[in-house]
Amino acid sequence: MxxxxxxxxxxxxxxxxxxxxxxxxxxxxxxxxxxxxxxxxxxxxxxxxxxxxxxxxxxxxxxxxxxxxxxxxxxxxxxxxxxxxxxxxxxxxxxxxxxxxxxxxxxxxxxxxxxRDEVLIADDDDWQPWYTPEIRASRDFYWSSYKTLLTGKGWDADAVTALDRTTDQVIERLSDPSRPEAFQAKGLVVGHVQSGKTANFTGVVAKAIDAGYRLIIVLTGTTDMLRSQTQRRLDMELIGVENILGGIDPDDADLLDEVDYQDDPDWIEGKFLSHGVQPNDMDRPAIHRLTTYAGDYKSLKQGIEALNFPKADRRKRFFELENLLPADTKVAIVKKNGTVLRKLASDLHRIKKKTNLGEIPTLIVDDESDQASVNTSNPKNWTNGEVERTAINGLISDLLDALPRAQYVGYSATPFANVFIDPSDTEDIFPKDFILSLDPPPGYTGAAAFHDLESDLDEADRTYANSNRNSFIRFVREPSGEDDETLRKAIDTFVLTGAIKLYRQEHGARTFRHHTMLVHETMRTADHSMQAGRIRAMWKSAGYYSTGSEQRLHRVFEGDVKPVSLARSESSAAVPEFDELRPYIAKAVSRVGRFDPVLVVNSDKDAVTEQLDFDRDDVWRILVGGNKLARGFTVEGLTVAYFLRKTKMADAMMQMGRWFGFRRSYADLMRLFLTEELYEAFEAIALDEQYFRKELKRYARPVHGQKQITPKQVPPLVAQRLPWLKPTSANKMYNARLVERRSPGGAVEPGAYPAKKDLRALRVNTEAMLPILDCATELVPMRTEKQSFIAYFGAASHSLVIGSLAQLKWKVPESFLPDLRWLEGLNRDQVPLWHIVLPQRGRDASSVATILGRGPFSLFGRTRRPDRDDHYGFISDPKHRECRPAANADETATPTARMLIYPIPQCDINSVPKGAAIDPEQVVLAFRLELPMTAAPTDGRLITFTTINRQQQKRAIIERTQAEVD
Known part of the structure; x- marks a missing residue:
């Protein structure tokens, strides 16, 4: 054998x-x-x-x-x-x-x-389950080929299995393509930035074609670069050689000129998927491409027959299986551009005489669906209640109207704009039927990899081994872009990390075809040429081609690159000594500076002297750009990012994080250069995203066999941590209002305290908190799982705490009111007692004061955000959370709520004399509330909603009347 x-x-x-x-x-x-x-x-x-x-x-x-x-x-x-x-x-x-x-x-x-932990929230009212194991097994041609290709590329079993499951979840929520009555499902798949969303929707397209969908429209971003990248990906991994050739003899050199990949290295080396047979020979649908790598959709004119859908049995409708299964599939990869989409819509209408559009099972995949697709017209400008649509949104609506059997699936890593769409607008793209939140795949480097989100370590205890911030973040002092010293270090780091890649490549690691650095300081194309010139001048003066740079590079290597790699590299990723690295530094410099070390990537034809093409070229360059490199487009080999661009929309900022993604064999070499303010913003967005996904997961669990929420009720789960950084643009956020927010087993930490100048409100709040302060008179040791500290401690009844909280004034009342409504409804069985904790800095600490005769208490410095609503960014210290008296080993014998209080002076903390009496209008008694699981509501629901229009109580989001808009 x-x-x-x-x-x-x-x-x-x-x-x-x-x-x-x-x-x-x-x-x-x-x-x-x-x-x-x-x-x-x-x-x-x-x-x-x-x-x-x-x-x-x-x-x-x-x-x-x-x-x-x-x-x-x-x-x-x-x-x-x-x-x-x-x-x-x-x-x-x-x-x-x-x-x-x-x-x-x-x-x-x-x-x-x-x-795996993917989360599905769905509305089952109109859903008819149809995607049975038998259907899937009997129609499994394109998915089987795609899965085999992924396995051959080195995907591990866990990743392939997760993709198989999540694509099943999408397909089964679509309408049966042979369903007698037309039904449009609309859904949203929430991935992570640069996390493999394309792989997911490629799998969905494969299974959709197998199942019987015969027109596939993939809407990409708004740039030709992204559209071409997506076209090539689907051609290479799904459509395959046989369908690309379309019957052309691969040995006929003259006809091969018609193939758009004849000079592509991967095509020449046989890396494009081959099915091994002509699909029609296997009684499987062939795929006809309506777009190519080089060309977006063009009006077909005399070639309109390419969009025709002939029937095998003219007596039956096209969607009946006798016609559907033998029919071939048309695929169009189209960028979101008004002119292009109008051509496609026009051609579809032109085939009406030959094919009833209402009979064509269609799948519309909208990549980056929060960009351009969402209707951002202002309701105040609508007349007679008629919805006015922005251009792309209107054209997508027209496609959905013309194709009643079209299914719409949006993909986004930043879904806030999508979930804020008005669900009552039946022509729009609100994901009324399902929202699927994906887990990050194995090996993914996301926002959490650059932040210490869960760390409770003091700054002094953080090292390269235990701190992402220490390892991968380098701060730029001048947000104006004038910090030449830091930019020089970024470029030196780029050179050194390129050298290490080459060293690893020669010592058994994979081949590093691309090595890039991203410089993103502004969206203005006029500035990019100036930035490129500045970098070219730095490169020229850096001394890389002589020994002039050796000492400087040695310092960066020994002080930064080497120690981080030793602490963070995979076991297979070698970390050389500097002497071993010298020849590879020369090779890296040679590859980067072979022609021009800098490549400008924008829409300015005068500034762009050559096109960025990761498919055909080995790219070792410093890329300078803005919007073209800010969304959707994968910057291959990205290792160093120099990022200074600020925006006030969280989804836009997160999409600019091109450094997220997969960094196999060089994750330890990643460096992000940015300002402290931008770093704080990315951390806040990461926490808000984490909250959104956590809440989706929590509310996806059925209660007594009933769904807690449907997609229509998702928007109030969206959080905003920094006042100046909204989840998405304001014109996408006007539909939802949250009434009550319940957080059993969690925490409530409001930040919208009265402004400094609102002395009356500050005094009212201080006086309202006095009954609570009077309960915490004992100075005792407290402990958490990892640390201990001293605090004023005591117990208070639930009614006393709620009585004080109900009197508080807020700059933004809605920030705490939903929590207060919930707290007021809790009874003594749910919260029999509150522990009041005022952490203290230590007996010798200088920042202490008395407050209306109470104390003295330690004061805490917290920063307000002056650029938006004047909120505090954070209140509690992680090392104080979930604490208990050190002497009580079993505090959980009775369920206890906890209130951590932090006196925050409204002046410089160091200006308060030690032990002085602080005026009640000069202090904020800020707090964090921690609730036990016994505070869970008896009906199991964790949130409740109201609507702007009180006549529609069952709807969380409604269309405003003109009177309400005005």
């Missing part, structure tokens, strides 16, 4: 089980598949094989993927009510495979259960 026969037998067995969508006896099936070769399929022989092969062995990978797939099945007859992705489910799978106890333990240890 040959090794290949053994492997082939088990691979065939797993393929057979994949078709059945369930596990069956593994060895019996493998013996049957390998009977002609006399394959010995037993626990011992399989275990011996798996113990000796590496991670890339095809059988090992296929078995791992199969186990994870069966783990993830939601419900099926064979699952016996076991929870998906649980140890019980895995035990059942191994039992059905009929492996012995030793083999079961071996497989469980080698291929552990992975719990």
């Amino acid at each position: 040959s090794s290949s026969a053994f492997t082939d037998a088990y691979l065939a067995a797993l393929s057979a089980m994949e078709g059945k969508r369930r596990p069956v006896p593994l060895h019996d099936t493998a013996r049957f598949m390998g009977a002609d070769e006399g394959v010995m399929a037993t626990d011992d022989t399989l275990r011996a094989h798996l113990e000796t092969v590496d991670r890339e062995d095809p059988l090992r990978k296929r078995l791992h993927q199969a186990l994870l797939t069966w783990d993830a099945v939601d419900k099926a007859a064979w699952t016996e009510d076991t929870e998906r992705q649980s140890e019980e489910r895995r035990a059942l799978v191994l039992q059905l495979l009929k492996v012995d106890k030793e083999m079961a333990a071996f497989l469980s240890d080698k291929f552990r259960v992975v719990a």
